[in-house]
Amino acid sequence: MRALLIPLVLAGLCQAARAGDISSAYTDLDWKKDCVTYAQSGQGDGDWADLACSGYRGYPVLIAYDDSRESLFYGFSPSDMTSVWESFSSFNSAGPKVEWRIETNGDAAVPFAAIHRRSVNDPENADKKTEVLIVAKVGQIEARDGCTVGLVLATGNPDANDQARKLADEKARTFACGKDRHTVIGNVPAFGRVDN
Numbered sequence: 552m553r554a555l556l557i558p559l560v561l562a563g564l565c566q567a568a569r570a571g572d573i574s575s576a577y578t579d580l581d582w583k584k585d586c587v588t589y590a591q592s593g594q595g596d597g598d599w600a601d602l603a604c605s606g607y608r609g610y611p612v613l614i615a616y617d618d619s620r621e622s623l624f625y626g627f628s629p630s631d632m633t634s635v636w637e638s639f640s641s642f643n644s645a646g647p648k649v650e651w652r653i654e655t656n657g658d659a660a661v662p663f664a665a666i667h668r669r670s671v672n673d674p675e676n677a678d679k680k681t682e683v684l685i686v687a688k689v690g691q692i693e694a695r696d697g698c699t700v701g702l703v704l705a706t707g708n709p710d711a712n713d714q715a716r717k718l719a720d721e722k723a724r725t726f727a728c729g730k731d732r733h734t735v736i737g738n739v740p741a742f743g744r745v746d747n
Contacts, residue, residue, distance in 0.1 A: 571654040573720055576662070578607050578649050586614065607651040607662050610689060614645070621645055625665035626690030626697050635729075637699050639683075640741040642672040651689070652719045662689045664719035666712075668705060671740045682706045683739050684715040688723045698728035699744070704737025711737075 579585060586604035599617040606612040606625065613624040619642040622635075629635075646668035653660050665687045673679035682705040690697030701718045705711040714736050722734065729746065 571656045574653050574655065575716070576607055576651045576653055578605070578651065580604055580612060580645060580647055580649055580667075582614065606649065606665075607653075608660075610651075610662055612649065612665075619643075621669075623667065623685070623687070624690065624697055625649070625651075625667075625687050626662070627692045627695050628690055628697070629695050635698070636745040638742070639669070639671045640743065641674050644670050646670065650716075652716065652723070654724075661691070664700065664723035665689055666715045666719060681740055683742075684711055686715050686718045686723065686734075688726050688728060696728045698726070699733050699742070700726045701734035701736065702739045702742055704739050708737060 582602060582604065586602040588600050588602050591600035592598060597618065599615075602614040602616070604612040604614060610626045613628055615622040615624075615636065617636075620638045620640075621643060622638045623645055624635075648668070650666040651662040652664040652666065653662050655661075665685075667685050667687070669683050669685055671681045671683055673681065684703040684705050685699055686701040686703065688697045688700050700723050701715075703711050703715045703718065708714075718734055718736070729744075733742075735742075
C-alpha cells in the first residue's frame with residue numbers, strides 16, 4: 552500500500568509544479584510621484600492627459616484621463632493606446648494601490664491580472680461614491696492585449712477582494728479582449744468599452 556502511495560504523491564507534486572504557483576504583489580500608484588505625462592490637452596482643448604506609471608517589475612500602468620474619468624491599461628499596450636477606452640460613465644478615479652496576480656513557474660514570475668479599486672461618483676449626489684474593484688488582464692510583451700475582465704462591487708461587500716482574486720485566477724489568462732464579455736458581480740455603476 553505504501554509503495555502505491557509514493558507514485559501518487561509524486562504525481563501530485565509534479566502536477567502542482569506544472570500548474571504554477573499563484574500569489575499577489577502590490578504596487579503604489581500616485582500619479583504625482585509614479586507617473587510621467589507624455590501627452591496632454593493644450594489651452595482650450597478640453598481636459599485630458601495620457602500618463603505612463605511604474606507598475607510591477609517593468610510592467611507599466613497607463614492612464615488615459617479625460618473630463619474626470621480614467622481608463623487604465625496594465626502591462627504592455629498595443630502601439631495605438633488610444634484605440635480603446637474602458638471606463639465608467641460617471642466621474643471616477645483610481646485608488647492608490649494595485650494588486651498584481653502573479654503566476655510563478657520556476658524562476659519566471661509573470662503578472663497575468665491586475666486588481667485595482669476605483670471610486671465612482673454618483674451623478675445625482677456628488678458626496679456619494681461607489682467603490683468597485685476592476686479585474687484586468689495584463690498585456691504581455693508578446694501579445695500586448697489587456698482589458699477589463701470583470702467588475703466587483705466593493706461597497707458593502709466584505710467578500711469583494713476574494714471574489715476579484717477568484718475572477719482573476721479563473722478568467723484573466725484566457726480572456727479574449729474585444730470578444731468576451733466582462734463579468735459583473737454586484738450592482739456596479741455603468742461601465743463600457745469604446746473601440747476607436
